Amino acid sequence: HKMASVKLTYFNLRARGEPLRLLLAYGGVKYEDERLSPVWVDPTAWNELKPQTPYGQLPVLNWDGTVISQSMACARFIAKEIGIAGRTNLERAQVDEIIDVIQDLINKGASLYFAKDDEGLKNHMTVTIPTSLGQLEKRIESRGGQFMVGNSFSFADLHLYGYVSELPDKSVLDGVPKIKSLTERVANLPNIKTWVESRPVTDM
Amino acid sequence: MPTVKLTYFNLRARAEPCRLLLAYSGTQYEDERLTAPWDDMAPWTALKPKTPWGQIPMLTWDGEVIAQSMACARFLAREFGLAGRNSMEMAQVDEIIDVIQDLLNAYYSLYHAKDTAGQQKHLETTVATGMGQLEKKLESRGGQFMVGNAFSWADLHLFFYVNDMQLMTNKAVDAAFPKIQNLVQRVASIPNIKAWVDSRPATAL
Numbered sequence: 001h002k003m004a005s006v007k008l009t010y011f012n013l014r015a016r017g018e019p020l021r022l023l024l025a026y027g028g029v030k031y032e033d034e035r036l037s038p039v040w041v042d043p044t045a046w047n048e049l050k051p052q053t054p055y056g057q058l059p060v061l062n063w064d065g066t067v068i069s070q071s072m073a074c075a076r077f078i079a080k081e082i083g084i085a086g087r088t089n090l091e092r093a094q095v096d097e098i099i100d101v102i103q104d105l106i107n108k109g110a111s112l113y114f115a116k117d118d119e120g121l122k123n124h125m126t127v128t129i130p131t132s133l134g135q136l137e138k139r140i141e142s143r144g145g146q147f148m149v150g151n152s153f154s155f156a157d158l159h160l161y162g163y164v165s166e167l168p169d170k171s172v173l174d175g176v177p178k179i180k181s182l183t184e185r186v187a188n189l190p191n192i193k194t195w196v197e198s199r200p201v202t203d204m
Numbered sequence: 205m206p207t208v209k210l211t212y213f214n215l216r217a218r219a220e221p222c223r224l225l226l227a228y229s230g231t232q233y234e235d236e237r238l239t240a241p242w243d244d245m246a247p248w249t250a251l252k253p254k255t256p257w258g259q260i261p262m263l264t265w266d267g268e269v270i271a272q273s274m275a276c277a278r279f280l281a282r283e284f285g286l287a288g289r290n291s292m293e294m295a296q297v298d299e300i301i302d303v304i305q306d307l308l309n310a311y312y313s314l315y316h317a318k319d320t321a322g323q324q325k326h327l328e329t330t331v332a333t334g335m336g337q338l339e340k341k342l343e344s345r346g347g348q349f350m351v352g353n354a355f356s357w358a359d360l361h362l363f364f365y366v367n368d369m370q371l372m373t374n375k376a377v378d379a380a381f382p383k384i385q386n387l388v389q390r391v392a393s394i395p396n397i398k399a400w401v402d403s404r405p406a407t408a409l
């Protein structure tokens with residue numbers, strides 16, 4: 001993968017591009033981090049690019065000339081390339097399970113945010129998220145307490161870190177100490193720390 | 205769930221690499237400790253003829269006895285998925301283990317010979333050179349882990365070396381090597397490693 005020519009195209013936002021950027025950072029993969037103006041800032045660049053994308057959406061990943069769409073398909077691909085997708089078929093399923101739980105939370109939150117549903121968002125923050133984190137805490141305990149899958153660092157840990165680091169109110173972590181410890185340990189990985197400290201600062 | 209017993213003296217020394225691997229994996233095991241021979245020869249004298257090579261540590265894994273500290277450790281590393289993910293990575297892990305063992309064996313020799321001048325020279329020259337080479341290796345591998353940009357027994361054994369040299373000499377052999385220092389700190393903060401180091405018996409060696 002170090003020899004692959006890689007370009008990630010997304011908006012100048014973290015959002016659905018950031019899981020891929022975290023993976024590429026962890027893997028030490030050199031890539032072109034192409035960023036378009038968000039449509040609410042200036043839609044010109046996206047209007048021009050959109051018809052050239054497979055599904056009229058971003059992110060798209062260009063890996064050695066092959067274009068892959070769908071953020072989670074791209075993420076799983078990169079995770080496999082850099083060796084953190086799970087070491088057996090069962091571990092890969094266990095990793096995918098965690099990814100899907102987190103994606104459900106992200107997608108629900110994004111829906112409520114863009115619908116400007118304040119009541120729904122409040123319920124999401126105070127009920128849904130703590131409940132899910134509690135279930136994830138039980139999962140990590142059942143796996144030995146150090147990592148989400150196979151007692152070994154995987155994309156599941158990185159994706160959970162990415163999600164938790166975006167939470168506006170981190171006090172919710174006080175109820176889930178093993179997850180809290182995990183996210184701190186992921187944050188301390190040199191390539192993650194370097195990326196987070198140096199990436200462009202954006203609203204979302 | 206295998207039945208596991210590790211037999212050694214009540215020392216860290218040549219059993220601690222195995223104890224760290226077992227701790228990391230969360231495997232339940234019997235941590236059998238004999239009185240150090242310089243405190244009381246009798247327990248070891250009784251056990252010695254029952255060992256394959258007249259030495260300890262010995263690992264008993266589901267009734268099968270394995271001797272030789274590094275054979276035991278490498279076996280555990282494989283069992284717990286830390287030995288390297290392909291043949292090349294396994295060789296790269298073994299290379300790091302062997303470099304560390306060379307340093308450690310040289311120090312143990314000087315320690316048991318009570319050669320304080322030799323120990324000082326060893327720290328200032330051999331160790332400094334060796335750590336510099338390991339730092340370069342870590343950089344060449346991306347700076348996060350010794351092998352394959354993934355946590356392995358190589359990282360755990362480097363932690364063992366730095367931690368144990370600190371306990372034996374009261375010196376931080378990683379002080380001049382920032383990436384190793386960072387790696388050692390990160391290994392130290394792995395929950396099972398932290399819990400073991402905080403709770404293991406305190407012994408001179």
